[in-house]
Amino acid sequence: MTLAEILYPSCALFLDFDGTMVDIAPQPNAVEVPQPLLGVLQDLNDYLQGAVAIISGRPIAQIDEFLHPLKLAVGGVHGAERRDADGRLHLLNTHPLDHVEEAACTLAAEHPGLLVEAKRGSLALHYRQRPELEDLCLLAMQKAVEESPGITLLRGKMVAEAKPGGASKGRAIEDFLGEAPFAGRTPVFIGDDVTDEVGFSTVQRLGGMGIKIGDGHSVAWRRVADPRTLRRELEAAVAARMTRNP
Incomplete structure (x- = not known):
């Protein structure tokens, strides 16, 4: 099943960042974002009426910097901070480190x-x-x-x-699904790391689909080889949906 077949207008799309949409770099600040990805994400966000969110271990500010000028809903620091689709910031209580x-x-x-x-x-x-x-x-x-x-x-x-202790990508996804425009939609989460497994389990428990990028054991029901392949599939999904819904 291709992403074009999975991403119906009634979906909510959640995407990890490093190792999923972009290749992992030797240092966190050395990540390169292919310019076409920004347009694809904007088109997906328009198509899904705002129900696209980045779920990452990175802080929200870093995601915004990498995706500038695009500003999506984001669950950052594994859900310890979250910006909803209306731009409101939600922060979990933290403890001394x-x-x-x-x-x-x-x-x-x-x-x-x-x-x-x-x-x-x-x-x-x-x-x-x-x-x-x-x-x-x-x-x-x-x-x-x-x-x-x-x-x-x-x-x-x-x-x-x-x-x-209370922060996880799964919790961030569930919080998004409790509010507009994500509420009532079928969740799809795409990630690559062991930190994403709780997200896969969450969306699949709620009737959605987890998609694992790369090798390794996973509870996700579908796999994609690498970030480059995912970007191609996202581009194809956007093209297919725009053709059907001019």
Whole structure:
């Protein structure tokens, strides 16, 4: 089944960013957004009457910067912050991250190539440049998180992230589905990472579809090979729908 067949006007579309719409870069700030993607996202948002949202581990401000001038609904920092379709900002309660930050920064100072990224209510330790340090990074972050009330550890692709315990991509999707223009629609979520699995489970529990980008075990019902293939499918879906609905 192609995306053109999946994306009916009654759908709500939720999209991860890194590794899904864009290729993963060596550093978070080195991501490149293909210019045609902006037009495709705008067309999809128009076609679905505003029911398109980005669901990402990145802060909302970073998503806006990468997609400028496009400004979509966004669930950022794994749902710790969320901007609805009307532009209203919803923030989850956060907890102190001092202990986690100290542990991550100490490790990064000892091992060049590690990157500490602080966000609102969250802190990520990236080890993409030093994959051999994965076990060390995970152990240090897990220990610090266990000593930090209200915080949980989330593992992603070459990253360990401490985040608020109540935040998840699944919760962000459910919150969107409780309000216009997403309410009453069939949800489709497209992602690539283990952090997206809860989103796949959520939309499929609600009668929608999860779509996994790339290899690896997943609960998602459909797969797409890579971000480039997804961009082509999104372009084809837009073209097909515009042809049918001039």
